[in-house]
Amino acid sequence: MxxxxxxxxxxxxxxxxxxxxxxxxxxxxxxxxxxxxxxxxxxxxxxxxxxxxxxxxxxxxxxxxxxxxxxKLRLAYSSFLVIAMVLGIDLDWYKTLIIFGSPSYDKIVHTLSGVFSAFLAKEILDNVYDGKDSAIKSTSTSSTSAVKIKKYSTAFAFLFIVSFVFFIAAAWECFEFSYDQLCGGHMQELNAPGVGDTMGDIISAGIGGIIFAFFLRKK
Incomplete structure (x- = not known):
């Protein structure tokens, strides 16, 4: 201890x-x-x-x-667990939290999931993707040497982050469907006509991810 x-x-x-x-x-x-x-x-x-x-x-x-x-990523993960798992699933906020006359907690969670996915994509990009070599001259009192660093373009970073966000959003929908079927949850509005709820969830996550991708795209 x-x-x-x-x-x-x-x-x-x-x-x-x-x-x-x-x-x-x-x-x-x-x-x-x-x-x-x-x-x-x-x-x-x-x-x-x-x-x-x-x-x-x-x-x-x-x-x-x-x-x-x-x-920072671990803290974001823990915070998201509180919002999605403890409040949303365990305490049933997905079903019971009513805003403007309809259950709205699901869309809130999906928007935040897009933000979390964007941070996760940035972490993967920084730690896994090598990027291109960029030579930077390092000057000291005795000598001058070229130091190579790994660098990626902001356009590629933005595309990768947004694509990753939509991938996670689709995977999350699969998890929600499986959980509701196996555990009797209410993460998806299974009685809603068509695929409106599913597409709304993915779009909500995409909006959150795209907004934060603008801030995270730089090395």
């Missing part, structure tokens, strides 16, 4: 905030699981509650195979 406290004190403020949010999410999953066994009629989403306990620590599991992410 003392070792954990010392490590916690040495971390940055963002890392501390992320850790606190992660444990709060896991605790909410544990609390809701207990409430399920007390009142299974009201708290009937046991699979969702159990998943809520595990999801916050996915970045830590990924880090075990040397796929590290930035603190």
């Amino acid at each position: 003392k070792k954990f406290i010392k490590q916690f004190q040495k971390t940055s403020n963002l890392a501390k905030l992320d850790l606190i949010i992660k444990f709060l999410i896991a605790f909410s999953g544990i609390a809701l699981t207990i409430m399920h066994f007390v009142d299974p009629v009201t708290w009937h989403k046991l699979p969702s509650y159990l998943v809520t306990i595990i999801l916050p620590f996915i970045p830590d599991l990924i880090a075990k195979i040397n796929l590290h992410t930035s603190t």
